[in-house]
Amino acid sequence: MSRAIILGKDTPDRLFRNRREAGQVLAGLLQAYRDQPGVVVLGLARGGVPVAWEVAAALHVPLDAFIVRKLGVPGHEEFAAGALASGGRVVINDDVVRGLGITPQQLRDVAEREGRELIRREAAYRNGRPPVDVTGKTVILVDDGLATGASMLAAVQALREAEPAHIVIAVPSAPESTCREFAGLVDDVVCASMPTPFFAVGASFWDFSQVSDDEVRTLLATPTAAQSVMPAAETAADVIRRVAVDAPGGVPPREMLSELIGDARIVLIGESSHGTQEFYEARAEITKWLIDEKGFCAVAAEADWPDAYRVNRYVRGIGDDANAEQALRGFERFPSWMWRNTVVRDFVDWLRNHNQLSDAHPGRQTGFYGLDLYSLHRSMQEVVSFLDRVDPMAAARARSRYSCFDHVSSADDGQAYGFRAAFGAGLSCEGEAIDQLVDIQRNALAYARRDGLLAEDELFYAEQNAHVVRDAERYYRAMFGGRVTSWNLRDQHMAQTLDALLAHLDRRHDETPARIVVWAHNSHVGDARATEVSADGQLTLGQLVRERYRDDARLIGFSTYTGTVTAASEWGGVAERKTVRPGLPGSVEELFHETGNPTFAVSSDGAAGAALDVVRLARAIGVIYLPATERQSHYFHVRPADQFDAMIHIEKTQALQPLEVTSQWVAGETPETYPTGL
DSSP: OOOOOOOOOOOOTTOBBHHHHHHHHHHHGGGTTOOOOOOEEEETTTHHHHHHHHHHHTTTEEEEEEEEEEEETEEEEEEEEEEEEETTEEEOOOOHHHHTOOHHHHHHHHHHHHHHHHHHHHHHTTTTTOOOOOOOOOEEESSOOOOOOOHHHHHHHHTTTTTTTEEEEEEEEOHHHHHHHHHSSSEEEEEEOOSOOOOGGGGGGGGOOOHHHHHHHHHHHHHOOOOOOOOOOOOOOHHHHHEEEGGGGGGOOOOHHHHTTOSEEEEEESSSSSBBHHHHHHHHHHHHHHHHHHOOEEEEEEHHHHHHHHHHHHHHTTTTTTSSSGGGGGGSSSOGGGTHHHHHHHHHHHHHHHHHHTOOGGGOEEEEEEEEOOOHHHHHHHHHHHHHHHHHHHHHHHHHHHGGGSSSOOSSOHHHHHHHHHTTOOOOOOHHHHHHHHHHHHTTHHHHHHSSHHHHHHHHHHHHHHHHHHHHHHHHTTTTTTTHHHHHHHHHHHHHHHHHHHHHHHHHOHHHHOOOEEEEEEEEHGGGGGBBBGGOOOOOHHHHHHHGGGGGEEEEEEEEEEEEEBBBSSSTTEEEEEEEEOOOTTHHHHHHHOOOEEEEEEEESSSHHHHSSSOOOOOOOOOSSSSGGHHHHEEEEEEEHHOOSSEEEEEEOOOOOOOOHHHHHHOOOOOOOOOOOO
16 A cells, blocks of 8 residues: 555635745655655646746755646647656546547547657757656656646656656645545655645646746756755744744743734734643733733633623622632533633632732723623523613513524523524524614613613623624524634624724723733634635634734734643543644644744744745644544644734643543543554
């Protein structure tokens, strides 16, 4: 059996600027072949040669062209019925030939014509130089992409006659099915991206203009690093090492934070996993500094609104909980460890003490709020509870409307409601949710006139719960209609909640505008426009905030190379302490690892911006971590310089400690011996 590396899934149109950048990305995924004796890169002419030159230069190995001519269907020459490769090897797609009724004579005519062109190109490209000898060598066949794979198949079959030791196929873009077909034919397959659905190779490039004969000749005559005596250029890792700022514990020095934050009103701080101790600790320390030094008055977290508001009451001294651990008990829904952990507990205690010691006016205390929308039933209960206190008749109307949801269990099982409503097995309660939101908004002025600031806060809390019900109802129905739609509804809800919170706090801050810290995963904090998910139409909170607040927003991401993480093996599973595999070749994590700096921060501008302004893989571990399928499950393509304003890297991290430690978490996960081909 051959060994294959399948390196891409669900990537976007226009991921690469041009073929040269695509080659640089491929080179990052092929670093195992760098400086290895007996390695040769062959670019399929013409489009594959600019890609192949970048690969050969980065790997320090020789480059040559391998010429393959498509045998076009008569009258529809852009559609391949087969291919002709150097050495005279012909590959025919029998299904196409039979299906379109192409005669043997038509095939001979096309093959003769393309054969003459193949001979012409071989003579023109090499200027009399003989082809590179590939016998007994590892040959990396590079093209600018695969569609049907006919040209690449012809190349592979023709190449075998020269008896290379190994054949590797490397392309920037191809359908997953095509990559997997070749995985059974050659020794390695590296597909940098596998767009779903796949339309055309050119759809993955901003610039896919035709490559000329002159460009191929020039590239083949330009020495790669293996043939050049010129000193090697500074690598991206060298640049990052030179400009990075030491950040002990993941906390940048005050001077860097001051320059980075400036007068921004919203600072979004991410995490590349939901279960890493150092991410939580560093984020908490940065947030303390923002509160103490910059006057930030709220933390808005990727957490459910009612559960976070219970914490908000505690830190402002108006709740019933005796300590931080009690205040966090509202976080019962999976994954509870995201907020019921030792770092958040300690931060909540610090925040309460800060509010008490600062003698802050109640309207200027620093609060803790949630942005998420999973709390469908819990938020309904909170709306009714509020109205019971201020307007019993309105409470009765709310009960009547929300009773529409009674066809699911009384537990907070929004997914069950969404399934039934989406597939017609139960009523849709969309109208009732909207009517209740309108009702509470219509009476908001009357409610707000009661009992000053506290009454205004409680009204705001109730009104946002009504928003949660409305948006959660839509979200749970959308879950069964499409991943992108439900994701966008969620991030749009978080952005709208942030807008509403900022406006609410502005009313309490007459002299200075309110400033908010956001805690969420990198996949929400980062700008979607700089990632592969943008081509699917996916939005992120970071993108929406940037679009609305522009220079008033800052996005900060985290990364780690290896260590342990708290995560589950399936949705609803117990918290486990799992081993995090080292970052993949070509990833942001590997780039930062190569600097040799254990903890640092780097801004996405200047020299660092240029080093980070290239497509790389980036890891995202949520509440589930599946090491065995890590590439497919947890990596996606990003352009880091545009995704974040700054990144903080912590080389080795440890698992976040839950408040309730399970036996599985204590035992941890023993390091795995895993196949190199995943």
